Amino acid sequence: MDNKTQQKDFNEIKIGDIIDLKFLQELQDNFSKGTGTASISIDDTGSPVTEGSCFTDFCMKLTRGCKIGNERCQECDKKGGEESYRTGKPAVYTCHAGLTDYAAPIVLQGKVIGSVIGGQVLTAPPDEDKFRKIALEIGVDPNEYIEALRKVKVVEKDRVEAIAKVLYMMANTLSKLGYNKYKLEHMGKNINESLQQISQAMQGLASSAVTVSENQQSLNKEIQSIKELSSKIYEIIGSIKSIADQTKMLGLNAAIELLGLENLEKDSV
Template sequence: MNTSDNSYIDVDSLELKDVIDINVLQSFQDNFARSMDIASVTVDVNGNPVTEPSSYTDFCMDFTHNTKIGDSRCAESHKRGGEEAARSGKPYIYRCHAGLIDFAAPILVNGKQIGTILGGQILTSVPLESDFRKTAREIGVHEEGYIKALKKVKITSEKNVEAAAEVLFIVANAFSKIGYEELKLKRISKDLEGEVLKKNLLIEESNKYNNLKTQLFSTVSHELKTPINIIYSSLQLLDSFNNGDSFILMSDTFSKYSNIMKQNCYRLIRLINNLIDMNKIEVGFFSLNLRNNDIVKVIEDIALSVVEYANLKNINLIFDTEIEEKVIAFDSEKFERIILNLLSNSIKFTKSGGNIYVNIYDENENVLISVKDTGIGIPEDMLEKIFDTFTQVDASFRRNAEGSGIGLSLVKSLVELHGGTITAQSKLGNGSEFIIKLPMKLIEDKVDTHKNESNSVNNNVEKTKIEFSDIYFT
């Protein structure tokens, strides 16, 4: 298939009417024929007329074209003339099947012929009647009438024929180029209109989706968080009576189910908090409370606060750092969620007797924080997907561990809000490692936080319970 430099147009499928306004072509053809006193017509690639004949002679109109054989031979002659002109790339002057002189100017689109403008039905010398009588007999017309019409055919010089053919060729070229450029513009305009319509529809669908999603998050926060707070307050009240004598006989049972209810409340609170924060991040309403703080001390305190949970599953949690102190700008509360989430995953997916390593490294302009475990690992084809929202590793690998598939997506977003990156390395059966790269930046802080602010990470046991709520200790 021939194609142009514009992918919007399939040249092979073009017809003359696609490129040139036939009415304009007819008008030119009529004027050309009258001014030159010669006949003219425009044909398609098969030699069939697409315009009305202009200034046709009686010889052709009343006789040659008036029989089936003669008309068929004319079409074949027109076709060959157009093909030869297209092949040579210049006007082609030739003698038609009936013996008159015609000339052809091809209409080309990127070298592809889609039609021909013809002129002629003239002579450059006095004809031999015998040749034309023979043609009359072949096509089945009256000989004497044919010869009489022949004598009316215009005789002109070869130079005049060449000049007329050259004019026709130039005009045919101009029609081709102008018509084709117009066609390209129309096609491009049509495609652009389609693209604009498609994008408008996508924007409309996106807006609908965002409105529905916002409504969903609003419903989740209102319809779930309120009853959870009530349940949790009730449990706290029951806990306050647990030391009373009236509850002594049922204290074990009460404590067991009270703890189960608490843990499930924590799980729901964690889910809702994650959903709300994800929505805030997506719509750009989530902000960090950056302070200059000692990142090493904050992470060490978080790790130490989790040791007890790791020990309950007979897992060793080991903290190590190559730098004793590094003050940078970060949101300690958000970073607590990041590290607790990673440690929660490590504890969930590490067997009894395994190890979890939390390490901090100084790397030029960045701080590297590594959370590594000896757990079950992550399949290679899931490494790029685990940070996508609601993505979970296949249940056959997760075993009894539970989760919503939101945590790592939120972790990635929180890290990126700090200007950092997080990557995962893992081999199935050989554990996983999550590496956070955080830029060493400082801000103009009102307070030197790491000196004047008491560390609240260790004190906030509730946050740890919430982040570890989907781990069951037996």
């Protein structure tokens, strides 16, 4: 595989190509339960690749459950993701509804292939009057909103930042291990293809060798035929020469006999 092909393959890699999403979901679920924070994993386009873990009713049922609140949440997610993409590090921020969220990018050789976003916690006791105002702005029942707010966990900001960093390290370690496995699988595939090509070439050589052997046998037969024909020709030439010699002798004898007759005639005269 040439460098151009390798680069093309790398640019097309998605989070699901190098991380087992089922395992990522299980890891995410247990991590959220252990830390008391919500989380969800998304790809480089912002589309979820896992189900949300430990999402609060305050966020999912009420804030994201209304049109205005959902639009504001999406805008916050976008800004948090952009910040994490820009720095290549976890970003901790306060969402429009007053909760603390985080975005931890999943980076592979400098390329962001996804991120884990979450949080949905408070870093200090809430000002309920402020949240009642937010409820009215987005069109949610303030009393129901406050009731859900009181169930949101309060976590120190330093702890939220530490949680985001740990999840970032875990996710990126997984991506590196997954990428190494991905490369090994492709290397194995290339080796297998090369072996198949070598096998085909060897079969071609074997076929050519058989053809050469058959041609050599045919050539040997032709040479033998030529030898046999040459032998016959030599026999014929020998016969012709023998006949010629015999003819020559007969002619010579006839001449001698004729000469002898002429001499006899002269003597008789």
